[in-house]
Amino acid sequence: MFDLTGKCALVTGASGGIGGEIAKALHAAGATVGLSGTRVEPLEALAAELGERAHVLPCNLSDPEAVDALPKQAAEAMGSVDILVNNAGITRDQIFMRMSDDEWQSVLDVNLTSTMRLCRGVMRPMMKARWGRIINISSIVGATGNPGQANYAASKAGMVGLTKSIAYEVASRGITANAVAPGFIATAMTDKLTDDQKGKINAQIPANRMGMPEEIAAAVLYLASSEAGYVTGSTLHVNGGMAML
Amino acid sequence: MSDVADRVKKIVVEHLGVEEDKVVENASFIDDLGADSLDTVELVMAFEEEFGIEIPDDAAETIQTFGDAVKFITEAS
Numbered sequence: 381m382f383d384l385t386g387k388c389a390l391v392t393g394a395s396g397g398i399g400g401e402i403a404k405a406l407h408a409a410g411a412t413v414g415l416s417g418t419r420v421e422p423l424e425a426l427a428a429e430l431g432e433r434a435h436v437l438p439c440n441l442s443d444p445e446a447v448d449a450l451p452k453q454a455a456e457a458m459g460s461v462d463i464l465v466n467n468a469g470i471t472r473d474q475i476f477m478r479m480s481d482d483e484w485q486s487v488l489d490v491n492l493t494s495t496m497r498l499c500r501g502v503m504r505p506m507m508k509a510r511w512g513r514i515i516n517i518s519s520i521v522g523a524t525g526n527p528g529q530a531n532y533a534a535s536k537a538g539m540v541g542l543t544k545s546i547a548y549e550v551a552s553r554g555i556t557a558n559a560v561a562p563g564f565i566a567t568a569m570t571d572k573l574t575d576d577q578k579g580k581i582n583a584q585i586p587a588n589r590m591g592m593p594e595e596i597a598a599a600v601l602y603l604a605s606s607e608a609g610y611v612t613g614s615t616l617h618v619n620g621g622m623a624m625l
Numbered sequence: 626m627s628d629v630a631d632r633v634k635k636i637v638v639e640h641l642g643v644e645e646d647k648v649v650e651n652a653s654f655i656d657d658l659g660a661d662s663l664d665t666v667e668l669v670m671a672f673e674e675e676f677g678i679e680i681p682d683d684a685a686e687t688i689q690t691f692g693d694a695v696k697f698i699t700e701a702s
Binding site: 504507508549550552553 | 663667670
């Protein structure tokens, strides 16, 4: 099950906790992986850890030209892009009344517009190949909202609408588009929380713990597989029961 | 019939699965040959590959019929 031998996957935000695990899971299933992100050092460390079938593809997702160029660079490095995982995202939290245009726009640009550009960039070859997997990493917040995150929540909800529309258009061509919506996931960012803060978060989660990056990666691996060919336009919520959608 | 027209017709017949005699000068891909909008995008991609040309999106939108396609490609190649 879930053998990705011969497939090539482009993962954005691969320098982060969740993106790194996604890349590892796809790689372990046999895929060649293109590791994209802004910070080159962690990408190279990950590529070194993975060994063969790993390519470092640095990209600044707030630069539209760089984003448009990325699918081509990835295809040149790997041979094709069969699987696209839009995982990169930023937050710029602010209560809505004080949210500046820049705080709004920068989050929308990186999280939503770059996702759109990358999806558009990989579509042609996927159409020709009659096979493709698009997996957009949304967030529980895109479905539930979150105070202080109007920009982030809007971008993550936008990704779901984008994903569904793409899914409709290309379903007949063997291409699926799905979203994964993580809840609270333990990463370097959440490590900084105090035990008290962690306790409060865990109390809101029926599973009574934060999720692991590997648990998001497993959802992505499933959606990337040939076995998931009949699953499209869906959002897979991985949140320990925090929101049952 | 020109060589270009023959090659375009072959692509249309193969891609849309229509009878060759339906592919006439004024045959609209969508209205007469049963293409959907995604089919028209794929036809343009196939034309680009066959003839080694680039068909920009705004030009692609003007290619509605078999005749349009032959005319555009003849002029472009």
